[in-house]
Amino acid sequence: MHQSFLQYRGKRYLWIGLALCVVAVLAYGWHAPLSPPNGGTWLGYTLGTIGALLILWLTALGVRKRSYSSTLGTVQGWVSAHVYLGLALLIVATLHTGFQFGWNVHTLAYVLMVFVIGSGLFGVVMYLRFPEAMSSNRSGQTRAQMLQEIADLDQRALRIAANLPAPFAEAIGSNRDRTAVGGSALAILRATDASQVSLAGEDGVVRLQANPAQRAILDWLGRELARSTDAERTRRVDELVNLMAARRTLLRRIVQDARNVAWLQLWLYVHVPVTFALLGALVAHVVSVFLYW
Amino acid sequence: MPGVSDKLKIAIVGAGPGGLSSAARAAELGVSHVLLEQSPAHANTIQKYQKGKHVMAEPNVLPLRSPLDFQAGTREAILAEWERGLAKHSVNIRYGAEVVAISGQRPDFTLKLKNGEQLQAETVVFAIGMQGNPRRLGIPGEDLPCVQNTLDDPAEFTGETIVVVGAGDAAIENAVALAKQNTVYILNRSAEFARVKEGNLNLILKSIEEGKVGCFYNAACVSLTATPDGEKPYSLVLNTEQGEAVVPCNRIVARIGAIPPRKFVESCGIKFPSPDPAALPVLSERYESSVPGMYVIGALAGYPLIKQAMNQGYEVTETILGREVEPADEPLLAEKFSRLPYRKSVGQTLALMQQRIPLFTEVNALVFRELMLGSKVHTPAAGEAIFRKNDYTNSFYTIVDGSVEIELVAESGESRRIPLGTGQFFGEMSLLSGRRRSGTVYAGKDCVLIESPRRDILKLMNSDDSVRKVVDRLFIARAIQTGFAPGTPFAELEPVAARAELKRYRKGETLFAEGEEADRLLLIRSGSVSISRRVGEHEVVISYVAAGNYVGEMGLLGKTRRNATVRATVPTEVVSLDAEAFGELLQRNPGLRGEVESTMQKRFASNSRMQGSSESGDMISFLIKQGLGEATDLLLIDETLCVGCDNCETACAETHGGTSRLDRAAGPTFANVHVPTSCRHCEDPHCMRECPPDAIRRAPNGEVYIQDNCIGCGNCERNCPYGVIHMAYAPEPKPGLASWLLFGAGPGPGDVHAKGHVDGHAHGHAHDGKPKAPKKAVKCDMCKDQSGGPACVRACPTGAALRVSPEAFVEFISESAVER
Ligand SMILES: Cc1cc2nc3c(=O)[nH]c(=O)nc-3n(C[C@H](O)[C@H](O)[C@H](O)COP(=O)(O)OP(=O)(O)OC[C@H]3O[C@@H](n4cnc5c(N)ncnc54)[C@H](O)[C@@H]3O)c2cc1C
Ligand code: HEM
């Protein structure tokens, strides 16, 4: 029933893209220019024009995506075409160069284009890989709900800790305040957990310590639990252990979720800015070609 | 002020807009009167609106006729204006005067007040509205000032201990809101929270589990006493499972519903045409009830808007004084009738219509007038299509003049035209089933039609049993004709139709069970059913059948036991045909057997596939819980494709004034199919019920949408079980389509409100006191005004968002069952 953008309309644009490639390759093989192949032959011009138009049209996806009342196809159809024709562009543009590369603005445009195409391909892979993982990791909850649940857990834990000696409230409170996950893109992708917690040591001195994956506080609570001799106190500490364990699970899911989302979006931060660089380089390329002509 | 023994000309019960206007007119004319109001202030219903609510003066076209002024404005301004009016005309209003009994007839009525006082009057005007009286705790101490039935602003209370009595949506919402800054207990008479919205159920269970709200299950109040020296000012004694409990508290919020006024009204002798709770009292054209001299106006009479109530108040006083009044709506009707080829007065035209259309002949003149007010008169050109097959419209047509032809197309492609003449009606099939039109109707020559909206016809059917019977009978005959005997003339089907029975089932009720004797075939007229079979220990849902189809055919073709269980997924009505009647149909239509057999075969194949795949069955069960059983269109998101870009939400907001009507992330998920919070476009939309201006309509393509005449009362928000309606301010001007490409380059055009969908409960108050545009209800309209279909689906880059009809979806699941 649902159909992915790769399958859209029986992969119509895959076939169109392939056809474009085949025609380009055949023309390239059949066309034996006097000078070594380059952009200056009639085939070179043709391929170059097609490539430039393709680039402009590929960029236009950003416009179509935001024209919400547009009836010019669906965004899904556009993305499907974008992917397949974008890949075909690699062939078209490469043939257009006639494999003549150098340290110049022409090759710069080509390299940027390859970057954009490469990042696009990477994006498609992400789009195929992450949604399912993201959905199962969330298990039906939204991020906001998970965060709310953590806040609720903390509140309950604080209420219980209020009936225990002071270090417990200190531990739970500081754990809440000093939970630090995410941050920079790198931290999100690596799922770094820089959380800290203030725990009372054997000597009774409270020290701030690293608490990745809630490990420190759980260990500490476990120790307190083992030591407790009073039944009521044991019950309370046990409850805290349960709450913090639930907190750990949620936190892990949130970190994982942020990571999933990052993988799904980060590549676009390369794809789009480099597109603009490409457009710049493309203009320079075209202008310089006509000037030197 | 007249003494107690003086007989008054008019006693008016209830000082809402209707009563106020009636009393003000009496006062203006210097007639002896009294206006009795149970509460300590006038217009209790309006007093209870949210603070600052913008009250609307619908219907706009209706002129106001009252000594009191009424224009759209804030609740406060309107109440103050009426208060001035009361003083200006020296209306004899008595507050805190609840009428508990009325006896007698014109000109000798005795009204008994709660405090035991008695009043004599020649005539009585009943204007007590439909709000009813809040149910009371029924315990000693229930009158103490700490007991309240409403909660305007939960933030008003802090640090108190509050007991919320009740287990409905209102009680839950109040308890959870109060728990933010108070110690709250909720008192539930039974062992669970049944019959509440799923969102509220989760909310309260979570709050209880987390200890935010304390809950007493299976508990009842015993008594309430003031304890001035105790730790809290009051103390509530409860009877709980563990025995008696005492709760010291500051406040009790009793949300145990309201007693509908009908019982009281009936106790005064006023007759209702049927036991249906939606029935309205029997009234004459001049609002006189079955008790001579006793008049009923306003919401209680079936006119749910302020302006209507006020106009009637004026008219009823005039009528009582023997003055001829032309109803305020006369010009509206005159305008409506102006296109008719007759040169007659409004009254004459109405009479002519009633006389020509047998269905309406017996209907009381007031009710018919009201029906016509809501209806449209059409004079289509010959050959014009009135509606087309598969349209989703649900209005009802009667033929005043000329004729029409109904074109029915059989599955074989063969089409036939059935003529209908003056006095007959059509359109009842979609009206009653909420399904698409089953045929196309073409106008004949010089044809005059009345098109009546669904709500008005349902109201009529509820209050006039004779109309209901006629429509039901014809529905059955036509359903049989379309379903089983397209070739048979209508008249010949009458005997078969007469044998058929109309049955109603509640949600979840069993129509028949596996193993039972199979002796009848059921044609589903509205609602839908699930089919399930026992597989080992479990019952597995194997299919879903929508209205307009039949179930139970297997038995009638020779097999004797039911091989599956059929349950109603939503309130469902079926036409039940016994073996004999069906046999007769088989005789009349030799092709029928083959048709039924082929349907059966198809079902067999799909059933056995589904039986082997419990996952598909679970999927159907899951979706039935999400409203599949009554949906016409569901938004489903495939979580294996959704990248979470929220372009769907942005697209919705962008095409609908800045507020998204869908919340993608919210909502349940099963096996990678996610049902976001978005309208299901129900066949029998819950939201339509109780919409005072009848602002919620269904468009030809099935979209349930809200018109501009919404008055923002919030009834629909409360009534929708899927939490997809919310109240929102009219859109604010938005930034242009600038800086669209670079990420993070300022708020994009869609971002301002894209996340502005409200979390389901928009008990918002007008902030900062600034007058804002009125809040109105917003919901998905399936982009009916956009070309190209729903923007959410069109904007999804990966193909994850999809809108489907439930049938298509079930078919898809059962077809792919083997592959799974
Ligand atoms: C939230 C909400 C918003 C609404 N917004 C609008 C709007 O914007 N515009 C609009 O036109 N309509 C609106 N309506 C509808 C409108 O309020 C009603 O149509 C209107 O109030 C009906 O007037 P009424 O006089 O028939 O009855 P009511 O206004 O209900 O008045 C009945 C009065 O009778 C009193 N009473 C009841 N029983 C007794 C008794 N036994 N003895 C003595 N007194 C008694 C009650 O206390 C009450 O004051 C809204 C309704 C709601 C619920
Ligand atoms: C020179 C070639 C290309 C250019 C100029 C280009 C440009 C763009 C632009 C401007 C966008 C819009 C981003 C946004 O506004 O959100 C986009 C999106 C995208 N591109 Fe490309 N692209 C190119 C090639 C490719 C290729 C080859 C692929 C895949 C193989 C690809 C895959 C995508 C995908 C998957 C999206 C995201 C769609 C979405 O989620 O809305 N692109 N591209």
Ligand code: SF4
């Ligand atoms: S708003 Fe709610 S009740 Fe109304 S049609 Fe949509 S889902 Fe059904």
Ligand code: SF4
């Ligand atoms: S659409 Fe909803 S809020 Fe608006 S008037 Fe109707 S029921 Fe009330």
